[in-house]
Amino acid sequence: MSLMHASTAQAVPGTPGVMRWVLVATLPGIALMSWHFGWGVLANVLVAGGLAMALEALMLRLRGRAIGATLGDHSALVSGVLLGAALPPFAPWWLLLVGVAAAIVVAKHLYGGLGQNLFNPAMVGYALLLIAFPVPMTQWVAPLGLVGPEALSPLEALRQLAGLGPGLDALSGATPLDAFKHKPEGLMAQEFWAGEPLPPGAQAAWRDVALGWLAGGALLLWRRLIDWRIPLALLGSLTLLSGLLYAGDPSQHGSPAFHLFAGAAIFGACFIATDPVSAAAGRRGRWLYGAAIGVLVVVIRTQGAYPDAIAFAVLLMNFAVPLIDHLLPPRPLGRRQRETSP
Amino acid sequence: MSDFLLILVSTALVNNFVLVQFLGLCPFMGVSSKLESAFGMAAATTFVLTLSALASHLVYHQLLAPLGLEYLRIIAFILVIAAVVQFTELMVKKTSPLLHQVLGIFLPLITTNCAVLGVALLSVRRESSLIEAGLYGLGAALGFSLVLVLFAALRERLALADVPRPFRGAAIAMISASLMSLAFMGFAGLVQG
Numbered sequence: 001m002s003l004m005h006a007s008t009a010q011a012v013p014g015t016p017g018v019m020r021w022v023l024v025a026t027l028p029g030i031a032l033m034s035w036h037f038g039w040g041v042l043a044n045v046l047v048a049g050g051l052a053m054a055l056e057a058l059m060l061r062l063r064g065r066a067i068g069a070t071l072g073d074h075s076a077l078v079s080g081v082l083l084g085a086a087l088p089p090f091a092p093w094w095l096l097l098v099g100v101a102a103a104i105v106v107a108k109h110l111y112g113g114l115g116q117n118l119f120n121p122a123m124v125g126y127a128l129l130l131i132a133f134p135v136p137m138t139q140w141v142a143p144l145g146l147v148g149p150e151a152l153s154p155l156e157a158l159r160q161l162a163g164l165g166p167g168l169d170a171l172s173g174a175t176p177l178d179a180f181k182h183k184p185e186g187l188m189a190q191e192f193w194a195g196e197p198l199p200p201g202a203q204a205a206w207r208d209v210a211l212g213w214l215a216g217g218a219l220l221l222w223r224r225l226i227d228w229r230i231p232l233a234l235l236g237s238l239t240l241l242s243g244l245l246y247a248g249d250p251s252q253h254g255s256p257a258f259h260l261f262a263g264a265a266i267f268g269a270c271f272i273a274t275d276p277v278s279a280a281a282g283r284r285g286r287w288l289y290g291a292a293i294g295v296l297v298v299v300i301r302t303q304g305a306y307p308d309a310i311a312f313a314v315l316l317m318n319f320a321v322p323l324i325d326h327l328l329p330p331r332p333l334g335r336r337q338r339e340t341s342p
Numbered sequence: 343m344s345d346f347l348l349i350l351v352s353t354a355l356v357n358n359f360v361l362v363q364f365l366g367l368c369p370f371m372g373v374s375s376k377l378e379s380a381f382g383m384a385a386a387t388t389f390v391l392t393l394s395a396l397a398s399h400l401v402y403h404q405l406l407a408p409l410g411l412e413y414l415r416i417i418a419f420i421l422v423i424a425a426v427v428q429f430t431e432l433m434v435k436k437t438s439p440l441l442h443q444v445l446g447i448f449l450p451l452i453t454t455n456c457a458v459l460g461v462a463l464l465s466v467r468r469e470s471s472l473i474e475a476g477l478y479g480l481g482a483a484l485g486f487s488l489v490l491v492l493f494a495a496l497r498e499r500l501a502l503a504d505v506p507r508p509f510r511g512a513a514i515a516m517i518s519a520s521l522m523s524l525a526f527m528g529f530a531g532l533v534q535g
Contacts (some may be wrong), residue, residue, distance in 0.1 A: 003398065062506075063506055106517065106521075107521070108504065109506065110506065110509050110517060111505060112503035112506075116503040116504060118500070118503075119521055121428065124521060125456070127524050127525060127528070291472050296528075304528065305530045305532075311528075312527070312528025315528070316523035316525045316526070316528060319492055319522050321497065322492070322495035322496045323491060323492050323495035323496075325495075326495050326498075
């Protein structure tokens with residue numbers, strides 16, 4: 001793996017530097033998400049990050065590796081933070097523990113640790129939890145805010161984290177994608193939205209969070225830490241395909257803007273699919289990789305059983321990456337484009 | 343037309359024989375350590391699976407059902423599959439020695455691929471027409487080929503990874519297969535029924 005990516009290696013600071021920038025880039029998204037959805041987001045991110053560091057240290061010790069240097073590269077922290085941000089706020093501790101364990105122990109260290117994981121660790125954790133614990137994984141709180149009159153206090157967040165809370169049934173509301181997925185068959189989209197199927201402010205909250213992730217992605221692009229091809233191809237194919245569906249039948253399909261801003265599309269495009277280890281290595285391969293994720297997301301969202309599909313789409317394409325790299329290998333450094341065929 | 347497409351998508355992705363129905367695991371694990379042999383196995387299996395799905399459909403509906411011998415279907419299908427495999431090998435050997443070189447050792451192996459028998463038995467249970475049975479076999483074969491080839495490429499990369507010693511070899515291959523299976527659950531609900 002490290003051999004394959006050598007062509008891009010010198011342009012980038014070392015792993016700790018990259019990971020610090022990624023952590024900084026998650027801040028706008030996490031801040032906006034906490035602002036709208038409350039202390040549970042911060043609890044998720046901090047606990048998942050901490051658990052990820054602890055499990056990383058444990059695995060390094062079991063494998064007889066130096067703990068300090070590897071733990072100091074922040075890569076486990078990034079995986080934990082991304083998983084924590086993807087999970088529903090006010091998740092109980094055991095949900096975080098199972099997810100982080102799947103991410104760090106199985107997806108990362110059983111595959112040889114940093115730089116060798118074939119599957120994106122955070123998305124392995126997320127998909128495993130979604131299959132194993134569908135109920136807590138689909139309970140999103142309504143956007144009650146961080147400090148507003150209805151907001152849950154930090155103490156309440158801790159009680160939810162400890163699994164002592166009264167349950168979130170009374171406070172939970174569907175996500176926009178989830179609600180639209182369960183739209184009654186005959187109902188037109190306009191009528192459906194006019195019926196206010198969501199808690200007040202939910203759509204605006206989700207849009208703000210997506211914009212926060214977009215700001216983080218822009219930061220990463222500006223620092224040249226992620227390849228612009230992947231998010232562009234992903235969001236481009238997602239917009240194009242959802243646009244075609246929307247143009248064909250606007251009464252039954254979500255608009256491209258809905259697909260972009262109502263779910264995890266931008267988060268996935270900027271922070272998940274761009275993971276340089278589990279993404280395709282070559283330029284052509286990255287176009288294909290990103291575009292295929294976008295297509296899979298729209299197909300699963302509109303035809304499949306799951307309202308959002310970033311995790312599955314990314315995992316499916318992670319699984320195809322070795323073959324993509326085999327068929328569309330990265331061009332050797334220093335060669336011009338035309339000379340490389342056949 | 344869209345019915346036919348649905349059968350293909352359903353058998354190749356949603357109800358993938360390897361990752362969702364857990365059939366045909368022996369060649370999936372056994373022939374996936376090299377990409378080239380995986381391509382050969384995929385091609386040979388696609389050919390035999392489609393043909394044997396058609397042949398067993400004919401045998402069941404033209405021979406067993408009229409005679410009231412449905413309970414003999416397992417043994418009859420095994421016979422049909424073995425015959426199809428033998429016939430394929432003979433024909434390939436005569437007509438295209440090159441292809442025979444590529445597919446050579448994989449052809450006899452297919453007889454023991456439980457996915458082939460599984461496809462024959464499941465497609466009879468669906469009470470489908472001959473064309474649908476053929477498409478069912480083709481879809482199953484395409485799904486099998488897809489995951490076999492992807493898995494082989496993945497395992498070639500895995501061979502270079504610094505996997506902890508207790509997990510090397512079959513263990514990490516099984517774990518990878520289970521993660522792939524997890525990813526394929528995302529296709530659930532894509533096709534009803």
